[in-house]
Amino acid sequence: MTPRLRVLLVLVTAVALEGTLLDELRVDGVSVELLLLVAVLTGFHGGPERGAITAFFAGLLHDSIVGAPLGLHALVYPPLAVAVSSLELRMLRSTPVTGGLAVLAAVAAGQGLASVVGMLFGILGQTPQAFVRQAVLAGILTAVVAAPVNRVVRWAATGGLPGTIDIRRGVG
Amino acid sequence: MAAPRPTERPRPTLLLLAAAAFTLLTLHIRGAAPLDAFQQGLRDILEPLRSVTDTATDPIQAAWNGIFGYEDLRAENERLAVELARLRGRSVTDAADSELLERLLGEVGLDYTQTDTVVVRILGTPPGNFGTHRIEVDAGTDEGLSEGLAVVTGAGLVGRLEQVDRSRSTVILATHPEFLVGVRLVASQDEGLARGTGRGTLKIEAGIRMDADIAWNEAVVTSGGRSLLPPDIPVGRVIDTDEHAEYERNVVIDLNADLESLSFLNVVLAHPEGDPLGVESGPTGSPRP
Numbered sequence: 001m002t003p004r005l006r007v008l009l010v011l012v013t014a015v016a017l018e019g020t021l022l023d024e025l026r027v028d029g030v031s032v033e034l035l036l037l038v039a040v041l042t043g044f045h046g047g048p049e050r051g052a053i054t055a056f057f058a059g060l061l062h063d064s065i066v067g068a069p070l071g072l073h074a075l076v077y078p079p080l081a082v083a084v085s086s087l088e089l090r091m092l093r094s095t096p097v098t099g100g101l102a103v104l105a106a107v108a109a110g111q112g113l114a115s116v117v118g119m120l121f122g123i124l125g126q127t128p129q130a131f132v133r134q135a136v137l138a139g140i141l142t143a144v145v146a147a148p149v150n151r152v153v154r155w156a157a158t159g160g161l162p163g164t165i166d167i168r169r170g171v172g
Numbered sequence: 173m174a175a176p177r178p179t180e181r182p183r184p185t186l187l188l189l190a191a192a193a194f195t196l197l198t199l200h201i202r203g204a205a206p207l208d209a210f211q212q213g214l215r216d217i218l219e220p221l222r223s224v225t226d227t228a229t230d231p232i233q234a235a236w237n238g239i240f241g242y243e244d245l246r247a248e249n250e251r252l253a254v255e256l257a258r259l260r261g262r263s264v265t266d267a268a269d270s271e272l273l274e275r276l277l278g279e280v281g282l283d284y285t286q287t288d289t290v291v292v293r294i295l296g297t298p299p300g301n302f303g304t305h306r307i308e309v310d311a312g313t314d315e316g317l318s319e320g321l322a323v324v325t326g327a328g329l330v331g332r333l334e335q336v337d338r339s340r341s342t343v344i345l346a347t348h349p350e351f352l353v354g355v356r357l358v359a360s361q362d363e364g365l366a367r368g369t370g371r372g373t374l375k376i377e378a379g380i381r382m383d384a385d386i387a388w389n390e391a392v393v394t395s396g397g398r399s400l401l402p403p404d405i406p407v408g409r410v411i412d413t414d415e416h417a418e419y420e421r422n423v424v425i426d427l428n429a430d431l432e433s434l435s436f437l438n439v440v441l442a443h444p445e446g447d448p449l450g451v452e453s454g455p456t457g458s459p460r461p
Contacts, residue, residue: 019218020225023299024233030301048182056189060196064211065218066300067335067342071196073302078189082182111301118302121201122350130304138301 003159007042007054010156011061014038019065030137033107035062036077037142037149040106043081046157051081054157068118076113080106096147103146108139216338223339226295252433289324289438290315298342305348305370309437312339320400322440328406328428329353329394330437341439345431346407347372354399355407355425358391360384366392366407366425374408376423384421386413392425402442 001009018034025031039058043051059074066073084106112135119131200207237245292309311317313336323330323343331351335342344351351368355376364379380386390410396403412424 015214016218016221019215019299020222021229023222023296024225024229025236026297029297031299033301049185052182052185052189056193059193061214062300064214066302067211067215067298067306068300068302069197069200070207070211071193071198071200075190075193075197078186078193082186085182114302121197134301 001159003156006156006159007050010038010152011035011054011058014058015061015065018062027141028137030134030141032145033111033138033142034145034149035059036073036080036107036110037103037146038153039077039081040084040103040110041146041150041153042157043083043085045154046085048082048085050157051085052078055081068114069121072117072121073114076110076117080110080113099150100143100146104139104143106139107142108135111135111138212335212337215340219337219339248433288441290317290441292317292323292341292437292439294434294437295340303342305345305351305368306334307343307345307434309341309343309439310339311439312337312341314339316441317341317439321442322394322401322405324405324438324440325429325434325436327430328408329401330429330431330434332401333439343437346374346427346429347431353401353407354395354397355392356395356403357384357386357410357423358393360386360390362386363395363397364423369424372427372431373411374425374427376421376425378420380421380423382417382421386410386415386423388413402440405440 014034018032022032022034035058039051039055042054042058046054055077056074059072059077060070062068062073062077063070084102087102112131115131115135196207290311292311292315295308295310297303298306298308309323317333317336319333319336321333323332329346331343331345331348333341334344345368346353347368347370349368349370351374353366353374354363355366355374356363357380362380362384364376366374366376369375388410392407392410394401394403394405394407406428408425408427410423411426412422414421414423
């Protein structure tokens with residue numbers, strides 16, 4: 001399977017899951033941001049360019065299923081994927097805990113940014129407190145499901161890329 | 173983790189994607205129909221899957237709600253118990269209110285209960301975490317619904333249809349800060365433009381005369397005319413007359429309909445230019461075609 005087809009498969013599965021199963025399982029009215037997670041993890045594993053492109057399409061799909069104007073999330077997700085990719089290059093050591101915290105922060109930032117853009121365009125009607133609460137809760141919920149999604153996205157995003165060479169610790 | 177390829181140029185790509193997203197966003201906000209059709213098509217493709225998942229996940233959802241929604245359920249139960257006690261104690265007041273409503277509706281020359289409507293069931297909030305003050309209902313274009321139609325309960329205005337797919341629609345609630353509706357004060361006959369406040373009330377932001385004689389608890393209905401919604405739908409009652417305003421009066425209205433405990437809604441099957449309250453209309457809550 002070609003890398004593009006893998007990414008497409010992951011995006012289609014993610015949109016189906018986010019629009020169905022995950023929409024049913026909400027905590028305090030907030031659900032998992034699966035497409036945002038896919039965007040962030042693609043940036044992490046696939047590099048900035050592949051991450052940005054995948055994030056753009058993830059954003060478009062997200063806009064469609066949540067009923068936001070087309071392009072709103074597509075505007076927010078790619079910079080986030082590139083930022084996460086850049087962060088990955090600067091991290092010396094990554095543990096499951098730091099990874100989880102990074103996902104939480106990235107998803108909360110993405111959710112918050114999308115809300116701010118939505119507010120700027122006069123689409124959202126939330127108070128800043130509600131923004132923050134929703135962003136943090138979405139970050140926590142998404143971080144909880146990040147481990148299995150991470151494996152799938154790594155499989156999809158690293159296709160065709162050179163394997164991991166851990167040169168930072170001097171190990172070949 | 174894979175190292176980024178040396179040929180990667182994230183900055184131009186990012187700029188290109190941002191420009192594309194911004195263009196799409198601008199086109200969509202300006203009302204480009206193909207973009208709406210694309211989104212609606214995607215949601216329609218997902219719809220059968222969503223219906224199956226809705227049914228299949230009912231037991232899981234029940235268990236989930238049992239774990240995470242227990243406190244909400246208890247609070248809701250307590251709220252309903254208090255509400256029941258309040259209603260029992262207010263039977264006399266209710267009778268008087270009912271009489272007042274009938275009298276007010278008679279004054280404006282309409283029979284609100286004879287409006288031709290489609291009954292819809294509330295499914296919940298739209299997918300994702302983006303929509304606030306919005307709910308999803310189980311009817312769409314297949315049932316003759318279209319964007320902009322008024323959504324009401326027996327108590328009055330709830331909102332209007334914002335997005336209509338084949339078999340689902342999204343309702344923007346009247347409390348949304350971007351919800352605008354033309355309203356008329358029944359006693360003083362002043363008209364103005366009301367906006368949701370995000371907190372269960374609406375505020376009339378423009379149109380009210382500074383010297384208008386507005387009474388506390390005065391009934392407010394939709395004004396029709398150039399407004400998106402049909403005229404004479406009960407909206408609520410005045411809870412702040414803002415009589416000491418020096419520049420512009422901001423009258424606050426408490427919504428009649430209780431948006432917290434909704435299960436079924438009525439969609440009024442007529443745009444303002446139609447005849448929402450006409451004699452030729454069908455019975456209230458007619459079954460779907």
